[in-house]
Amino acid sequence: MPTKRKKKSARRVPAPAKKRPAKILFHVEGKMSTFGGPNDHGMSPSEGLALFEPGDLNDPRYADLFLPAPPPGTSGLGRRLNPDKYYFACRWNYNETSRELLRRSLARVENPQNGLAADARPVDWGPNEDTARVADLSPGLAAALKLNTDDLVSITIAAEPAVAAGTKKAALVRRAGHGSSNPNLKPPIKEFIESPFHSARNGGKIDKVVLHCTESSLPSTLREFQTGTRQVSAHYVIDRNGDIYQMVRDSERANHCMGANENSIGIEHVGGETDALAAAQAKASASLIRWLLAQYDIPRTNVFGHDFTPGYSRPGGTSCPDKLFGAAHSQATIAAWVEANV
Numbered sequence: 196m197p198t199k200r201k202k203k204s205a206r207r208v209p210a211p212a213k214k215r216p217a218k219i220l221f222h223v224e225g226k227m228s229t230f231g232g233p234n235d236h237g238m239s240p241s242e243g244l245a246l247f248e249p250g251d252l253n254d255p256r257y258a259d260l261f262l263p264a265p266p267p268g269t270s271g272l273g274r275r276l277n278p279d280k281y282y283f284a285c286r287w288n289y290n291e292t293s294r295e296l297l298r299r300s301l302a303r304v305e306n307p308q309n310g311l312a313a314d315a316r317p318v319d320w321g322p323n324e325d326t327a328r329v330a331d332l333s334p335g336l337a338a339a340l341k342l343n344t345d346d347l348v349s350i351t352i353a354a355e356p357a358v359a360a361g362t363k364k365a366a367l368v369r370r371a372g373h374g375s376s377n378p379n380l381k382p383p384i385k386e387f388i389e390s391p392f393h394s395a396r397n398g399g400k401i402d403k404v405v406l407h408c409t410e411s412s413l414p415s416t417l418r419e420f421q422t423g424t425r426q427v428s429a430h431y432v433i434d435r436n437g438d439i440y441q442m443v444r445d446s447e448r449a450n451h452c453m454g455a456n457e458n459s460i461g462i463e464h465v466g467g468e469t470d471a472l473a474a475a476q477a478k479a480s481a482s483l484i485r486w487l488l489a490q491y492d493i494p495r496t497n498v499f500g501h502d503f504t505p506g507y508s509r510p511g512g513t514s515c516p517d518k519l520f521g522a523a524h525s526q527a528t529i530a531a532w533v534e535a536n537v
């Protein structure tokens with residue numbers, strides 16, 4: 196974030212690429228609501244599902260999603276869904292994720308506010324775009340993740356665990372927390388405090404992570420990103436104690452790295468000009484970066500310090516990220532830290 200600039204002195208030295216994360220077939224983040232089951236009077240008694248047909252009731256791979264008998268007065272599969280099972284609907288593009296693929300997929304559904312996540316099955320197309328929501332979840336799934344209507348949800352389908360459609364109820368997963376060794380789990384977000392300073396990515400694919408030093412305290416950073424006249428922001432702010440705040444959705448462009456915002460995720464780290472990362476902060480950052488790399492299929496070599504980001508175009512450069520990742524102001528310092536910690 197800093198306003199100070201410094202002449203660029205070092206060249207980027209990328210570290211060798213390591214293991215490749217699972218391919219992401221589908222990802223969405225946004226508001227949710229609930230649907231399906233005997234008590235969903237927003238669905239007509241005869242309303243069906245986009246991904247399933249009455250014949251599927253007899254298929255052991257799918258029967259588990261439904262109640263054994265239709266609720267009185269209903270004939271459609273929508274009201275016959277078992278509301279305790281973990282299922283959901285999104286507005287699918289069947290050219291990208293075919294109906295057949297969706298019928299046998301398990302998605303990871305996450306509540307970014309509290310770190311709860313569960314695996315769930317796609318069953319329908321929706322909600323209508325007019326609702327400004329991106330997904331409808333089963334009442335049981337929403338309750339398990341402690342989600343209420345219009346809360347934010349994040350849904351991902353990866354190439355694996357595209358499992359054979361199982362009949363077991365998906366397990367609820369409480370995240371291990373900061374430093375989790377599982378690269379596919381997002382570390383808990385302490386609070387989502389929306390910054391107004393974001394815009395559309397215009398289809399830009401997320402392909403890099405940019406690391407910053409706030410050069411100011413947590414409260415002043417959060418305030419700056421909400422009301423500052425410079426209109427700057429970042430997706431994440433990590434406090435010295437490891438608490439992670441999210442301020443811009445990943446799907447949106449934040450204003451953190453002039454010239455390189457369209458394809459990047461920005462992470463601010465609370466610290467002064469001469470500070471190194473605090474231990475808990477380093478752990479949280481590594482955990483978040485690990486998750487981002489897996490989530491968006493970003494190569495490990497595409498984690499940059501602010502000043503060394505390809506496309507960064509502010510005249511004169513910046514001293515950011517200062518000494519957080521090592522004493523020398525160089526991308527080699529960042530790359531070495533990523534190699535050792537992420």
Ligand SMILES: [Zn+2]
Nearest residue numbers: 196407501515
């Ligand atoms: Zn910066």
